[in-house]
Amino acid sequence: MTGQSALNIFLFAIFPYLAFFVFVFVSIQRYLSRPFTYSSLSSQFLENRRQFWGIIPFHYGIIFLFFGHLAAFVVPSHVLAWNGVAWRLYVLEITALIFGLLTLIGLMQLIFRRLGDHKLLRVTTPADWVLYALLLIQIIAGVYIAVFYRWGSSWFSSVITPYLWSIFKLNPDLSYLSGLPFMVKLHIVNAFLILAVFPFGRLVHLLVVPNPYLWRRTQVVRWYRNPRSALKAFISDNG
Amino acid sequence: MATNKTKTTSLVNLPLFALIIGLNLLPLISPVSAPLDEQQAAEYFQKNCAACHKIGGGRMIGPDLKDVTSRQDREWLIRFMLDPQGVLNSGDPYALKLQKEANGVIMYTIPGMTREIATSLLDYIESRSRGEVSSSVTDTVMAPTIPPDPVAGDKIFSGLTPLTNSAPACITCHSGAGPRIGGSLGPDLSAVFSRLNGREALMAWLSSPPTPTMRSVFSQSSLTTDEARQLVDLFERWSQMKQNYGQSNFMIVMSVLFFGVGGVVISYLFMAGIWSRRFQSARRRLINLVKERG
Numbered sequence: 001m002t003g004q005s006a007l008n009i010f011l012f013a014i015f016p017y018l019a020f021f022v023f024v025f026v027s028i029q030r031y032l033s034r035p036f037t038y039s040s041l042s043s044q045f046l047e048n049r050r051q052f053w054g055i056i057p058f059h060y061g062i063i064f065l066f067f068g069h070l071a072a073f074v075v076p077s078h079v080l081a082w083n084g085v086a087w088r089l090y091v092l093e094i095t096a097l098i099f100g101l102l103t104l105i106g107l108m109q110l111i112f113r114r115l116g117d118h119k120l121l122r123v124t125t126p127a128d129w130v131l132y133a134l135l136l137i138q139i140i141a142g143v144y145i146a147v148f149y150r151w152g153s154s155w156f157s158s159v160i161t162p163y164l165w166s167i168f169k170l171n172p173d174l175s176y177l178s179g180l181p182f183m184v185k186l187h188i189v190n191a192f193l194i195l196a197v198f199p200f201g202r203l204v205h206l207l208v209v210p211n212p213y214l215w216r217r218t219q220v221v222r223w224y225r226n227p228r229s230a231l232k233a234f235i236s237d238n239g
Numbered sequence: 240m241a242t243n244k245t246k247t248t249s250l251v252n253l254p255l256f257a258l259i260i261g262l263n264l265l266p267l268i269s270p271v272s273a274p275l276d277e278q279q280a281a282e283y284f285q286k287n288c289a290a291c292h293k294i295g296g297g298r299m300i301g302p303d304l305k306d307v308t309s310r311q312d313r314e315w316l317i318r319f320m321l322d323p324q325g326v327l328n329s330g331d332p333y334a335l336k337l338q339k340e341a342n343g344v345i346m347y348t349i350p351g352m353t354r355e356i357a358t359s360l361l362d363y364i365e366s367r368s369r370g371e372v373s374s375s376v377t378d379t380v381m382a383p384t385i386p387p388d389p390v391a392g393d394k395i396f397s398g399l400t401p402l403t404n405s406a407p408a409c410i411t412c413h414s415g416a417g418p419r420i421g422g423s424l425g426p427d428l429s430a431v432f433s434r435l436n437g438r439e440a441l442m443a444w445l446s447s448p449p450t451p452t453m454r455s456v457f458s459q460s461s462l463t464t465d466e467a468r469q470l471v472d473l474f475e476r477w478s479q480m481k482q483n484y485g486q487s488n489f490m491i492v493m494s495v496l497f498f499g500v501g502g503v504v505i506s507y508l509f510m511a512g513i514w515s516r517r518f519q520s521a522r523r524r525l526i527n528l529v530k531e532r533g
């Protein structure tokens with residue numbers, strides 16, 4: 001083998017395709033056969049206060065990080081150009097770390113919230129726990145890398161991006177990965193693992209985000225309730 | 240109905256998908272095992288070994304390979320070329336001696352190295368050992384008349400001057416003795432001038448970096464001779480500096496963590512501020528109504 005172990009070839013050259021194939025095939029199959037399961041099954045009505053402090057930092061954090069990784073993958077030269085000035089590099093890295101920590105704290109809050117409430121435990125499936133575990137590993141590895149292997153935004157663009165493009169071009173080049181630390185490799189493999197389990201659990205809600213909410217016309221919502229109590233509330237609100 | 244159709248389509252495409260992937264993985268799992276002729280061996284040596292070794296003319300980072308087959312058993316040399324780290328890990332005294340002589344720098348496994356290639360290389364080294372002293376690739380760029388330019392080297396190191404062939408700046412992965420905080424994926428380069436055995440060895444290293452990560456990046460976008468020379472000027476300047484601006488990695492990690500955690504605290508305060516009234520209006524009243532009714 002050209003300097004690569006069989007395990008490396010499986011994890012970084014074969015598994016990505018398996019994960020992608022499972023992601024595409026099962027996502028389509030599930031949408032066609034069980035379209036009403038395409039949801040994250042909100043538990044907001046069971047418990048809202050603790051959820052807020054988990055779900056808000058988690059989602060803002062992970063959306064920032066997702067698009068940050070995407071930018072380094074799609075326009076690596078622009079990321080490197082931005083990082084060419086020291087203070088811009090520091091700002092980007094610290095911002096990414098802040099969002100990483102927000103994601104981590106938010107996810108831990110959501111996990112403890114479910115563990116600490118019997119109603120929530122009853123609506124949590126094994127697939128949810130698997131996903132929580134994988135996300136936790138992924139985010140811990142990411143934060144560890146951000147702190148101990150500086151400057152990830154730059155070397156991702158130089159080392160990981162060419163590897164990922166080689167996967168997309170169906171010609172995997174593992175030479176980029178051979179010298180990378182364990183945590184970075186764990187982060188990469190775990191990302192493909194998350195892609196593989198994506199269609200089996202609640203993550204499918206990413207594919208059905210109600211984006212039209214952002215540009216649709218406003219809707220009039222009418223409450224169906226006792227008009228007297230509504231009137232009282234209106235009077236008390238408006239003097 | 241729709242489900243059956245999807246399954247049928249996927250099953251038809253599966254072998255084709257597997258075939259495409261399999262064909263593309265073939266180069267990965269089928270090593271080049273044919274021996275090299277002298278010309279190929281010379282090119283291979285230049286590309287993979289010359290960054291650290293010469294055949295005659297003294298040591299660079301690694302030892303001079305002239306007459307290496309008379310100093311050590313061929314079988315041992317082949318074993319070492321195939322897996323240097325493995326031989327070192329086995330506690331082999333000769334390998335440990337080589338490591339000590341190279342200031343602790345470990346020889347890297349060359350991707351694609353096979354027994355046949357190693358044998359061809361030893362044949363080539365034996366053949367060259369009988370000839371005249373070899374000229375290093377760097378001899379031509381070591382001209383003493385060119386004035387050193389560590390300032391230009393510093394700009395290259397920190398990314399202020401983009402590299403000609405679009406390679407990432409050194410600061411991406413390395414820290415140094417300058418004031419800017421560098422990356423920590425690769426080693427600190429403050430003392431690289433002495434660690435890699437001086438100017439000539441560093442020039443050779445930079446002309447064809449042998450470490451796995453640098454090799455993959457710089458094989459596509461190598462440094463120009465001027466860029467390499469200016470970087471060596473910078474590294475030499477660092478080796479002569481009395482004041483080292485470089486900070487300890489521990490302090491940098493602590494600073495990064497401080498700003499990260501500080502940012503998180505500010506973010507939470509911000510969230511608490513902008514969403515402090517989130518339970519008010521209709522929602523708050525609905526919740527209270529439910530509470531009142533028990």
